[in-house]
Amino acid sequence: MLQLFYGGTFDPIHNGHLAIARAARDELSVPVRLMPAADPPHRAPPGASAVQRARLLDLAVQDEAGLRVDRRELLRAERLPEARSYTIDTLRELRAESGDAVPLALLIGADSLLGLPTWREWRTLFGLTHFIVADRPGSPLDVDLPGELADVLASRWTSSPEVLGDVPAGLVYRLSHPLQPESATEIRRRIAAGQAWRHLVPARVAEAIADERLYLGQAAGPGPL
Secondary structure (H helix, E strand, C coil), X not given: CCEEXXXXXXXXXXXXXXXXXXXXXXXXXXXXXXXXXXXXXXXXXXCCCHHHHHHHHHHHCCCCCCEXXXXXXXXXXXXXXXXXXXXXXXXXXXXXXXXXXXXXXXXXXXXXXXXXXXXXXXXXHCCXXXXXXXXXXXXXXXXXXXXXXXXXXXXXXXXCHHHHCCCCCCCEEEEXXXXXXXXXXXXXXXXXXXXXXXXXXXXXXHHHHHHHCCCCCCCCCCXXX
């Protein structure tokens, strides 16, 4: 069976994240493992620490069938506290666990796909995983792919969920459910500004953010979704 992973900072997890995870779960008929990123070394953590962000994820998926939290990047950061965490490292770890024949897929947004040439060893990624792409309304995926990325992707697109389970890696599938307008950056900004924000996150997550007084007084700044 295809193993599907959804990585991100999740700072905080919000309704848009969950909508995409549910859509991927339902469209591909597989569980989705949400992987929170570790705190980056040598600089301040995101708006909430990795432990806090993972706990918010636990609350968000508590009653969600087929959604679970995978803490592997946090655990690796505990073992190697000074090392930067790259997607290529996570995928190699997953391959070491699952073997070469098991189909693996990484759920990303269209903006991440467009930026793929900036990722570490980006061409090597296609030998390790499929990519499931959640598009945004008005995305330039159809017309504005960078040249080298367009060349690499040209023969990799598939519209068949079944094919993803037939080969271990190398294909790109466009999720029919688009990304939602919610943004973690906007949620952090709203909390810091004392504006309405609870409707943008699951109720349990909202309660935990309020109880722990997360994101209060912080500049929202540009940041991961």
